[in-house]
Amino acid sequence: MPKLTIDGIELEVAPGTSVLQACEQLGIEVPRFCYHEKLSVPANCRMCLVEMEKAPKPIASCAMPCGEGMVIKTDTDTVHKARKGVMEFLLINHPLDCPICDQGGECDLQDQAVGYGFDRGRYGEEKRAVKDKNLGPLIKTIMTRCIHCTRCIRFSDEIAGVSVMGATGRGEHMEIGTYVEAAVSSELSGNLVDVCPVGALTSKPYAFTARPWELRKTESVDVLDAVGSNIRIDTRGGEVLRILPRLNEAVNEEWISDKTRYAHDGLKRQRLDRPYIRENGKLRAASWEEALALTAAKLKGAAPEKIAAIAGDLADAESLLALKDLLGGMGVASLESRQDGSAIDAASRAGYIFNSTIAGIEQADQILLIGTNPRWEGALVNARIRKRYLQGGLTVTVLGPRVDLTFPIEHLGNDATLLNAIADGSHPYAETLKAAKKPLLILGSGALARPDGAAVWAAARAVAEACGLVREDWNGFNVLHRAASRVGALDLGFLPAKGGRDLAGILDGARKGEVEVVYLLGADEIDAQNFGRAFVIYQGHHGDRGAHRADVILPGAAYTEKNATYVNTEGRAQHTRQATFPVGEAREDWKIIRALSGALGKPLPYDTLQQLRKRLADANPVFAQVDRVTPAAWGAFGTAGAVAAAPFTLPVENFYMTDAISRASATMAECTEAFVSPAVAERTGTHG
């Protein structure tokens, strides 16, 4: 524990702490461009110079480890002169285009030039200009603004795991870019915009849209996958203009996926802004009274066993509970939240959550991925595995289709029966798992949606139990969900009650006329044409697959428009916060169900969000533990049986379009065109 003195204050720091980090601990701000907490330290911008006693010249504090007895001064004439000199050099080739630069107002260079810049230039030679690069549909480049901090190179190399960015040429002619014309094909590429300290890399969809001081910032949670990344929603005048990551070391660190960041333009398209009623095969606009009265009449008119409800991937816990309370109170048993047909159920909480937690991945030394592509099903989970891989001593083994995960893998094959073989110890991999200190398996949600999903689930449990993945202080059994609503729905038991139908049963019943009313709570991932002659109520926010088949549409709110609770794949309950109002006449989802209960003459016992949240906490205590993960007790789940020999298939075909919001997004359509379509064409040979 070295002890050092900074600006006359003595402090003790952990070994390996850099002088810059020690200064931060004291609250002393040290200007920097190239240094970034999550990236390696190249010390090439020289902005963080400080004075060290006995050193002949200023030192770069980001790269200097604290030593015993060091005396650091951060506020001397020498330091200021040195930093001013560095700043003057940085500004030599930097254009004075702040008024037309998208980074203006949140630019590190701009901010630090206030403190260390000179009020005029002394440089009379020609400035250099650099050709802009084409990095794809998400990142706009103005390379003349680049100050060569190399953060983007280090980010793509270290975090994203796609080595495409580099510095070519030398000296005056050095340029940051990809050299060959190539879009940055990574699901994390949007973070390049965040790491760039100047306006060289900016967001293409957000170009020339707003200035940071015009924006209202709302801290919320992403729901487009089950990771539950923490986000900040920037709005102006009721419009979501951009989404940025928010630091949460336990979940997403400070990154978010491109879908999280850029799919928000889908919130402006295809929206359901008022109730609709189908008449003579056509939807016509209706009033809330009409729509609720019709819905209530249809629900009242059908016997409870002829009513079914299916909740979608974006449904929040509040509306799930309200719908369960409402329909359950009427005696409806056919409630379904697993619209992918997954065999998962609420038998044991440890069986359906990511027990070791996302941060816990960093302790693992052996990871078994079963039928999953974490890169597309939970991009930040994959980033965490990569982070662990870079620390060394991790083996990732894949049972399922072979995909590029940005780190090397051992491939066991794609034979699902291997699961049984590992569980009974006849496969040599069982020994590897047993020998590992902290083994961990990640079961993909696609593997559970197979016809033999229950057996796969049980086999994975057997592997976990047989190979020592579940211990007193460690639970390495993890399910990686894709739907933000899934864990919350399972926690609330939004599942077929006794005698109720599951997804297949509902669809079958609807076709045969045994199910007469189907309530879709934002369920868009099922083929809605399968509902036969049933009366379909669709409550949701996008005119997607579910709404096309609906007989009555109750317009709900998207995740940016409501205060709602979502439980991520770890079982962590988090709140979204309302950043804008729902469009048109749309309302928050739980309020619609509350109003419907009134129309049915059976009002639900909560009138405010607080009352409903209290009811949530009563229904399951995890909802009271916001932003915390409660370890789940290990229990029995799944149905023991032979796993079919069929290979695992991956559930996500297009990372950029997985839900109603991203399917409506023009930016996501461009990404599909740029990144997914070429790959598909190459695979199937349908191009040219």
Next chain:
Amino acid sequence: MSASETPAGPATFEFTADNLALAQRIIAKYPEGRQASAVMPLLDLAQRQHDNWLPRAAMDYVAGMLGMAPIRVYEVASFYTMYNLKPVGKHFVQVCTTTPCWLRGSDEVLAACKRKLGIGPGETTADGQFTVVEVECAGACVNAPVISLNDVYYEDLDGPSTEALLDTLIRGETPKPGPQNGRINSAPIGGPTTLTEMAQRNGVKPASQE
């Protein structure tokens, strides 16, 4: 620097059998896991095989051979000036213009190239025979000014001797490497002034001692 500024070159590149064996020997010099260190000699080998310039296919090939991301190879190749990313003439005339050579008249050498070949630094003759470039110190200052022609040094040049040198090349002959003004290596002009007896034994006439 970006790929769009350089010619596309061939679609594929592969080492010849001899060069492949040599490449394996070079790679084997580096410890396991440090194969990327072989990138510079391998790029040089590829450049020698491919008419003294590196097309993108060759850089990709080297990257694949060493398990590197292609961009890491582009970075190296574009950083060092001795890798040519564009085609160069058969005779690659590298004129040193750093201070010692400049003081001894490298301007004359460049002017002679311009007179004889009609091209300035960085240009290639229309017939693709000659490329003239300016280079930084060639490390032969005792014999300044210097031209490095491909791998061979021609030293102690001035305007007329440079023209004579280029004439020889145009005729398709190989000029005698080394000093072009009668000096023996870097011995004093007029012959050795020390170790004169040894020089005489070797049949070299020492400088006259007056």
